[in-house]
Amino acid sequence: MRRPLYIKALRGLALLAIAFWSAFPIALVVLSSFKPARDIFVFPPTWAFTPTLANYAGLWLRWPDFFRTLGNSLIVTLGATALAVIVSAMAGYVYSRKRNPYLAGSAFFMIFVRLFPPIVVTLPLFPLVNALRLNDTHLILIILYATFFVSMGTMILKAFVDQIPRELDEAAMVDGAGVWGVFRRVILPLSAQGMIAVGVFVFVYAWNEFLFAFIFTTSAAKTAPLVLSEMTGAVDGVEWGVLFAATTVQLVPVLIFVLLAQKYLIAGLTAGATKG
Amino acid sequence: MRITRRTLLAGTAAVLAAPAVHAQATRRLNVFGHRVHKTVTAGPGGDIIEAWAKENRVDVEWVTFDTGPLQERLFREASLAEGAVDVGFILNTQATPRIASLFEPLDDFMRQAPIEDRADVFPGMLKGLTVQDKLYGLPFRHASSGMHYNEEFFQERGLSGAPKTIEDLAEFAKRTSWTRNNQPVVGLVLPGVTYPNVIDIARAWDGEFITPDMRVVANEAPMVNAITLLRDLFVAGAFPRNFASISTEDVNVWMQTGRAAMVINSMGRNSIYNDPARSQFPGKFKTTTIPISREFASKFEVAPAKVEFWGMAIPKNTKNKELAWGLMRQMLSKESTLKAALNGNGPVRNSTYDDARIKEKLPFAEEERKVLRVARVPMPAFDNAQRAADLFKEEAEAAILGMKTPRAAMDDLTRRTQRLLQG
Structure with a gap:
């Protein structure tokens, strides 16, 4: 049955409104980063202006450590994403193919732990991390970020692996593959979409995360969100143009990654939705 | 050149010993502060730390945060058995008995190696960092x-x-x-x-x-x-x-x-x-x-x-107390206070306001001095x-x-x- 025209129009308008609602703040930040600082908050706002790179130059000159911390963000994000995806894939495979009460209990425990707000876990960890000399290292952030996403990643990948026919495992085993061989040659290639979906979640989370980075880093592993936080707390007045420039730079890698991976994201999220 | 077993061993020993020699030559001092504290230590007025650091073979490592996170992080580090902070900046509003217990009283340091012309430092600021008759911080920056x-x-x-x-x-x-x-x-x-x-x-x-x-x-x-x-x-x-x-x-x-x-x-x-x-x-x-x-x-x-100010304090758990005191004395000297003021700091010494360069840089310098003579902390x-x-x-x-x-x-x-x- 064809829908009436006005329904289509309403749906289009609703989509437009949602897109505007989501994109407007981002567009405002990006546009403002190219405005002269004195015109950013001028009333009434100006939409036509001569773009300038002065804010980016200011960022480079006055906050050089922002770019160094972006490097740290990248190391930590890639490390956490890789670790979370690998561990989740292996765990998802096991939860999908094996059944026993211990596994069921561990799955429940994994989700139960995830229900705690991060701050509850973080503060008691501080003296421990300090004693282990892991403070201010990339490794501690990689472990923490990955740990917080393994539970969700495991469940997403379990749903993916559930969709892969067991007959493929059995055929591989008949051909001489062991459990590891089945996982590497059959399961991994067929659950790539789910792994990318999990990767996107971890990547976005790790790239923007503040709390763990604030508590467990000082200088060597300091990440970019900490510098952004400092920019907003400047006691001699926030340089809004520079802050918007930094925000735009911070936004670019994650935006590119999500755009590249978005088709897998939908597939990953809907995996197992029609199972049963 | 012919490489003998002896030269190989000597070379290896030298390479292995190099980091240790470097570590002896330069010590590291961690300063936890707001970014503004770091930026005013160097600028058009001059660098207030560089010469001292060179003379004492110290690498001064700044770790900066926004105000709230700085205080939170500093106090958490100071509460550990062994901490990573040698000098921490605290707000006058944080100078409470509970917080002060995390820091070293400075009276003994003051007796052994006093700061330059103590009477020149606005007394209200020193008083604001005194808890139960013990001095816990040296003022560095004020906002009146x-x-x-x-x-x-x-x-x-x-x-x-x-x-x-x-x-x-x-x-x-x-x-x-x-x-x-x-x-x-x-x-x-x-x-x-x-x-x-x-x-x-x-x-x-x-x-x-x-x-x-x-x-x-x-x-x-x-x-x-x-x-x-x-x-x-x-x-x-x-x-x-x-x-x-x-x-x-x-x-x-x-x-x-x-x-x-x-x-x-x-x-x-x-x-x-x-x-x-x-x-x-x-x-x-x-x-x-x-x-x-x-x-x-x-x-x-x-x-x-009202006047509010930042003070420098030494956590009890640092091993570099003498060195930390040395840096704090240096940062509060008359010359450093003037240089930092020219770099944009709120000076904590009365004499700084007499300098012609300050009068030129701050059109409100005299007004500020008038306030500082009578100003008090808000609470x-x-x-x-x-x-x-x-x-x-x-x-x-x-x-x-x-x-x-x-x-x-x-x-x-x-x-x-x-x-x-x-x-």
Whole structure:
């Protein structure tokens, strides 16, 4: 049955409104980063202006450590994403193919732990991390970020692996593959979409995360969100143009990654939705 | 060259020993502070650390945070058995017995290697970092309150010069609340009605919220007068309708974009209001002292406004106490204080204001010195200070919005705060 025209129009308008609602703040930040600082908050706002790179130059000159911390963000994000995806894939495979009460209990425990707000876990960890000399290292952030996403990643990948026919495992085993061989040659290639979906979640989370980075880093592993936080707390007045420039730079890698991976994201999220 | 077993062994030993030799040659000193503390240590006025660091073979490593996170992180590090902080910056409001217990008393250091000309450091700041008769910090940076006004707006509204009394200030605020080029202008703006902001107005009557001997006096005339003044301005449209949600940064933007004519704020903000890169009215902002009330005009030249400051402290758990003290002494020397002031710091020494370069750089230098002679901290530091601040905000907002009379709100505040202090 064809829908009436006005329904289509309403749906289009609703989509437009949602897109505007989501994109407007981002567009405002990006546009403002190219405005002269004195015109950013001028009333009434100006939409036509001569773009300038002065804010980016200011960022480079006055906050050089922002770019160094972006490097740290990248190391930590890639490390956490890789670790979370690998561990989740292996765990998802096991939860999908094996059944026993211990596994069921561990799955429940994994989700139960995830229900705690991060701050509850973080503060008691501080003296421990300090004693282990892991403070201010990339490794501690990689472990923490990955740990917080393994539970969700495991469940997403379990749903993916559930969709892969067991007959493929059995055929591989008949051909001489062991459990590891089945996982590497059959399961991994067929659950790539789910792994990318999990990767996107971890990547976005790790790239923007503040709390763990604030508590467990000082200088060597300091990440970019900490510098952004400092920019907003400047006691001699926030340089809004520079802050918007930094925000735009911070936004670019994650935006590119999500755009590249978005088709897998939908597939990953809907995996197992029609199972049963 | 022929490589023998002996040269190979000697070379290997030299390579292995190199890091140890380097470690001996340069020691590392970790300083936890706000970025502004780092930026004022070097700049057009000169570097205040470089020569000392070279002489003592020290690498000074700055770790910077925003104010709240800095205090939180510093205190957490200081509470460990062994910490990573050698010098930490603390706000005067944090100098409570509980926090002080994490830091080293400095009196012994002061006796063994005193700072240069202690009498030159504003005594109120040293006192503010003294807890139970022990000195826990050396002041480094201050922010004292003043009044900034947009001279162009004053001229447009037929006003000349700054208001002489707090009563005049209220009148000026009403006169400068109008619509200019289709943009509404409000006469006076404050970053909310938290106690450090309102106390600046109450000081026009020499008022307090809590006295240094911990008496709650919010319902005495000065604070009631201050709240009444703000309520009157609110009713007259000379104080923002959304005052309760205005932040410090909003205030700066309002001033820079011409949405407000006057603000009571740290005097150092003059530079950002007049900054051509950020302000629509560069060069038009004048900074002066907060005017005194008519009633107290004979007692004070200017209102004893608030001063807040940062101090440097040594965590008890650091192994580098002597070195940390050395750095702090260096940063508080007369020369360093002057250099840092030229780099944009609020100087904590009286003599700094005598320097011609400071007078040239800070058009309000003399006004600031006048304030510093009489300025006081907004409230004594104590463990429940944040809770008291919350109560103040709640009651002040209720009064200004007209939900209670100023008198009733301040009576309630006094009662509630007394209970807090007793508990």
